[in-house]
Amino acid sequence: MSIVVSLLRQPRLMCHHIVTCRSSSSLINTPEKEISFADHRTAYAHLSRTEILRAWIVLKLCSFDFLLQNSLKVLEHSQRVLGRGLLEKILRPTLYDQFVAGDDPQSLKETANKLKKVGIKLMILPSLEEDVGQKSDENRYNSNVEVTLQLAEIAYHHGGPLSCLQTKITALISADLLLKLAERNRDKEDQFRTISSWANYMAGGLLAPVSYLDKTENIELEKGLERLKSVGAFASGLQLRLLVDGEFTYLNQAISIAALSMAGAFNQSRPVVWNTYQCYLKDAFEKICSELEITQRMGVGFGAKIVRGAYLERERQLSVEGNYPDPTNPSYEATSDVYDRVVEYLLEEVVRSGGQRCNVIVASHNEKSVLKALTKMRSLGISPKDNTVVFGQIYGMASNITVKLASEGYIVYNSVPYGSLFDVLPYLSRRATENRAVLKGTRRERTLLARELRARFLGF
Ligand SMILES: Cc1cc2nc3c(=O)[nH]c(=O)nc-3n(C[C@H](O)[C@H](O)[C@H](O)COP(=O)(O)OP(=O)(O)OC[C@H]3O[C@@H](n4cnc5c(N)ncnc54)[C@H](O)[C@@H]3O)c2cc1C
Numbered sequence: 001m002s003i004v005v006s007l008l009r010q011p012r013l014m015c016h017h018i019v020t021c022r023s024s025s026s027l028i029n030t031p032e033k034e035i036s037f038a039d040h041r042t043a044y045a046h047l048s049r050t051e052i053l054r055a056w057i058v059l060k061l062c063s064f065d066f067l068l069q070n071s072l073k074v075l076e077h078s079q080r081v082l083g084r085g086l087l088e089k090i091l092r093p094t095l096y097d098q099f100v101a102g103d104d105p106q107s108l109k110e111t112a113n114k115l116k117k118v119g120i121k122l123m124i125l126p127s128l129e130e131d132v133g134q135k136s137d138e139n140r141y142n143s144n145v146e147v148t149l150q151l152a153e154i155a156y157h158h159g160g161p162l163s164c165l166q167t168k169i170t171a172l173i174s175a176d177l178l179l180k181l182a183e184r185n186r187d188k189e190d191q192f193r194t195i196s197s198w199a200n201y202m203a204g205g206l207l208a209p210v211s212y213l214d215k216t217e218n219i220e221l222e223k224g225l226e227r228l229k230s231v232g233a234f235a236s237g238l239q240l241r242l243l244v245d246g247e248f249t250y251l252n253q254a255i256s257i258a259a260l261s262m263a264g265a266f267n268q269s270r271p272v273v274w275n276t277y278q279c280y281l282k283d284a285f286e287k288i289c290s291e292l293e294i295t296q297r298m299g300v301g302f303g304a305k306i307v308r309g310a311y312l313e314r315e316r317q318l319s320v321e322g323n324y325p326d327p328t329n330p331s332y333e334a335t336s337d338v339y340d341r342v343v344e345y346l347l348e349e350v351v352r353s354g355g356q357r358c359n360v361i362v363a364s365h366n367e368k369s370v371l372k373a374l375t376k377m378r379s380l381g382i383s384p385k386d387n388t389v390v391f392g393q394i395y396g397m398a399s400n401i402t403v404k405l406a407s408e409g410y411i412v413y414n415s416v417p418y419g420s421l422f423d424v425l426p427y428l429s430r431r432a433t434e435n436r437a438v439l440k441g442t443r444r445e446r447t448l449l450a451r452e453l454r455a456r457f458l459g460f
Helices: 002-008 011-026 040-044 049-061 065-069 071-099 105-117 138-159 175-184 188-202 215-237 249-266 284-298 312-321 332-352 367-380 399-407 421-434 436-440 443-458
Strands: 120-126 164-167 241-244 273-278 302-307 358-363 389-394 412-418
Touching (some): 040 443, 049 071, 065 071, 071 421, 105 120, 105 138, 105 412, 120 399, 138 215, 175 215, 175 249, 215 249, 241 249, 241 302, 249 273, 249 284, 249 312, 273 284, 284 332, 302 332, 367 389, 367 399, 399 412, 399 443, 412 421
Parallel strands (some): 120 164, 120 412, 302 358, 358 389, 389 412
């Protein structure tokens, strides 16, 4: 209760902050009307007082750098001290409910229905991944396929055709093998040959053994491609959008090869398999142009998830340790410039390609970038109803953007993890460490949450 009182005592400060935000970035004059992301009544109408208070507390905790940087250690330590039972009692109604959709079909259904009421679609995020050196066995990869197919069915069940499912290539094929393939496919024409050969295999053709892989690795590759094929074919059958996540630069080349081969096999009539483009990378724009060209050469659709990128600090650290040039942009402003330029270019491509051959998701919590995308959509005459340009935010964050966009008729997804508390939390804490920049930047959202609480408790 003392937290509520302290929240309610800050009205002047909060009003000042909102006025500042409104006059700078959150309000834009468009030819048709103004969209304001400061509308807390719309943003939180679907949440109870308790949920709003929880969101404020959790986002406040997430703004502490120490907790974000050490979240996995804090989690492990708390489990030792408190035991799993007590820890679950604390974390389930707080951190877990704030960021996770649930751990069974019923709880997922409740989350989906709650979001549906305010026009938000689910983008399920399986908590599956692997890094170099953590090689899983075949059973693990096969079980990851099962989980992915189940989640694809759930996504379809709740959202029908064009529902989104995120996937990580490293959950389906060994990261070590991907690394080896990336090193051997640096040249553009080599990449195209590999992509065409894998696409052909996934479309039912034969796979020629790869000369630089030994017999075991060739078998491993074929099994991996078989898994990519199962997931791609299933998503295509249900008319889903399968969004392949971008990971670390040392794996991204091979991830792109895998994603584009899936696109070659399954994007014949429209983009089913989409790749992710991280705009904090210096070469983001060139990468998009090059991959777009590859899909055009194959005569298939192109789908792109545009993000700023989650692994900034680690990328920089790796470049220092490995003594190679930093692959990331030198500043936040440079990343934002690339982000907005990439979105603008792809929206023009949506129009150039006649609509359904190019689809884009603007995955960002940045109001300016979202507003720029909206302005560009309007100037190009792209209607939200075309379902070619959509938006995405992480579940539990930036409701002021997500709900407002949905209320204006835009197609918006919430990326939401699904799984049991002790499976999902380590995954979430890794994501929290990686997404520190976003979590630390939730001040404005906390202000809006506080405003809404004040309105509900005091009526103004
Ligand atoms: C639906 C969805 C899917 C996602 N999928 C992926 C994915 O597949 N792969 C992935 O990596 N991330 C993914 N993300 C996470 C995404 O990258 C982060 O949410 C994003 O980086 C935060 O940027 P923003 O546009 O929301 O906000 P902002 O808060 O405006 O931007 C913060 C970002 O700016 C960049 N940045 C910050 N400081 C600097 C600096 N000094 N120099 C250069 N750049 C800087 C970093 O990328 C940082 O994360 C996804 C997010 C969503 C919503």
